[in-house]
Amino acid sequence: MSSPARADTASTTRWIALGAITTAALMVVLDASVINIAVPRMQQELGLSDAARSWAITAYAVAFGGLLLLGGRIADYAGRKRVLLISLTGFAVASLIGGLATGPGTLIAARALQGVFAAALAPAALSLVAVTFTEPRERVRAFAIFAATQGSGGAIGLLLGGALTEAFGWRWSLFINIPIALVALAIGLPSITRSDSLVGGRHDVAGAVLATLGSAALVGAFSVASEPDGWTSSTPYALFLAAAVLIGAFVWRQRRTADPLLPGRVVADRTRGGAYLMAGFLAAGMFGMFLLLPYYLQEDLAYTPLATGVVIVPFSVALVAASLVVPRLLQRFSSRTVLIGGIAVATVAMAGLAVVITLPDALVGILVTTTVMGAGIGFVFTPLNSSVVADVPSDDVGVASAMFSVTQQIGGAVGVALLNGIYVVSAGAGGDVSSAALRLTFSAATVLYALAAVIAITVIPAPRKAVL
Template sequence: MRRSPWATLAVLALAQFIVVLDVTIVNVALPDIQTDLGFSADSLQWVINAYTLLFGGFLLLGGRMADLLGARRVFVGGLILFGVTSLVAGLANSPEFLIGARAVQGLGGALLSPAALAILTMTFAHGRDRNIAMGVWGGLAGLGGTLGVVAGGVLVDSLSWQWVFFVNVPIVIALVAVVPVFVPDLRHHVGRRTFDTLGALLGTAGLLSIVYGVVRSEPRGWASFEVLGVLIAGVLLMVAFVFVERRSAAPLVPLGLFRSRALSISGVSLALNGASFLSMFFLTAIYLQQVRGDSALDAGVHFLPMGIAAIVGAVLSAQLVQRLGTRTIQLAGTVLSAAALLWLSQAHAAGSYATELLPGFILLGFGIVAVSVPGQITAVSEVRPAEAGAASGVVNAMYQVGSALGLAVVTTLSISHTTSELTHGATQQHALEAGFERGLLVAALFAVANALLTLATPQLQPTAEQLTEATAAA
């Protein structure tokens, strides 16, 4: 049966849309989730981190499964898992229940996202059509992040927080129903049919242990047996992960890729970029509602200019990077991000949104994509064409993991400062405001470190095709 490739693109892009939507739509629901399910201040971040860590930790395995089992089969399996766990998350009645559902939901995203991209690249040959398809893919993904904050606010205010998860279910059902009609079962030849499940489990378990240790350091202290134990366990698991990858015939993470200085530096840069952005998003979503008194919808609308700036910034970055080079634009992005975070850190509860928050949101929207677009291009600039897919997967996983680790550090330091202020007699509002300021200053330090790191990246003049693929991946 002959299928329209553009109909295939519509199905794939909509699936990626809901995966990205799910990251932002949940943030504005966090205060309601915290109140309803009784989350503590330090455990609330796991609603985000459980999803992010499992998504990043199993992203490469998802890509490998798509290669070995067939991309359409893995795509459908990931969709179903994502839909079922969205339903389960909406039905959660305890923090542990919701965190578990979010973790498995992240696994579903890690299966469907690389499978969808694999189908897209096999459906469209190199050239104009693929460039258009990748542009649509990246554009809809960016739109999902932007609309998520407003959609989350509408759902929370008009229905309940549960609907930020329930909304995925009918979309997933519709997508699964039309996949056999519109999505071809394409396969390409692969070498040895080997999974690296052990590598994925060791790497993800190690990262989870390290993040858990950072989070527990606030209530328990860095010298406690619990914190030291899980941190040491995390490091040992990561050492075991590297050992397994070095000896594997078909490693999940080809360690030889890190011989590329451009990939190593750009991967860390994108991780720092994710750490700054996710930390800001998490803290500000809570600050807007718990300190400034916004409704969920108001908070979503207040975030909207940042999303619009990011979309415009992606277009401008793609144009300017060809004229000025990757390092110039990336450095400008880190400076904009640092300035934005410093600006936002000075906001006050009774201050004007137009003067204290809006400029920071707009600057950050431009800054984040001005780092990610050239960073993606630079990351794969020194790898062989046959390794480009693996390199892109590694860099995307580093972004997700960096986001989760950064959120853990920032949230822990923010909560610690809030607790200290309360102990010294500050009011609840003042203490929360002080914690918000401390967290954003730490996020700004990530951006400053990123600026220094960017100075070591090469200056490249990308082709139009490299720009299109980087914009889609950013």
């Protein structure tokens, strides 16, 4: 076979592998939102309280976020392809357990188990994109596709969750992961190239325990505070203190252990650190919105689960379209300019959603503002993904990728607990004031987006050539 023919075959294989990698990554993101539309029916059947409903979401996010750094290091040492395929299988099994749940305890435990496997799967997927595509132009296109898949996963999950819940029941919002995992495995086994694994080293299990417990305490504090009288009790304050102590102990250990989960060199970079902070605030606002907007559409406007999912489709379409345009924009503008423009658009759109949600006929306003928001977020994700792995030594690709997912998942979990708490407290104070409570909640989400915009402007410096 001639050299050009071999090159063409290798290129085709790389893009097939990207299909498997993005499918696996989509499942992880999709599962963070696919049950959101199923929550009302899940509450009725399993007996979840209003204030506790967020745990069906945050149990997944806490386990996911707390163990991601360990998962990233395991991917670096055990081999990224191997970890991806094993994690896909485990995720499918956990989804089966959750779909068969007969009570809140089993459901929440299964969601946490999904998070455990997602914690290894997500960094393995992102690092595989980085090591599979090394040519700059191909890498930009690959990250654009990966970012579009990741960014649209939340909205796709809402649409899919609505269709499945209406047609087959809420349990299929979990069962659907099984065929998705099988497809990713079938494509990935022959196409994904084994990446080199590191030799030696030890896994910082104690650090992983501290990170997970600290994350759980932080999210738990916001969840407890979401009870109508939560802030008047001592429990949330005790949990905030516990979170501070545990996270502080994690940081102390990382500075002293010989094999840290999170080496200081990974977060010390200004561009990468800014990207992590941006991802956390952006996820906090977006995850909270995707919990409460579907709940409002079903409970207050009496939309069916499928109709609720359809309302979110323009967000997903706009996000994917914007993500795919980004490579061309990066040929004319710096990644920092695209970041700032995208987050500014998303912030204005969230502020608009806070206004239109109280109007008598809110549907048109919801469609317009969420579509514009999707486009803005689409402009953000590709530069963020690229910034995280730009100039990272191969030994640290997994942990750098994991830290990006950590900030998204923990930020999202805190956002869900915080915004759900604002809604519950506001709605409970004056009876039937759901739209007013949502206006306050989405105003808080606007503040979270605005903080991400401030970080983009003040922290992230001029782009490095490698990003472009």
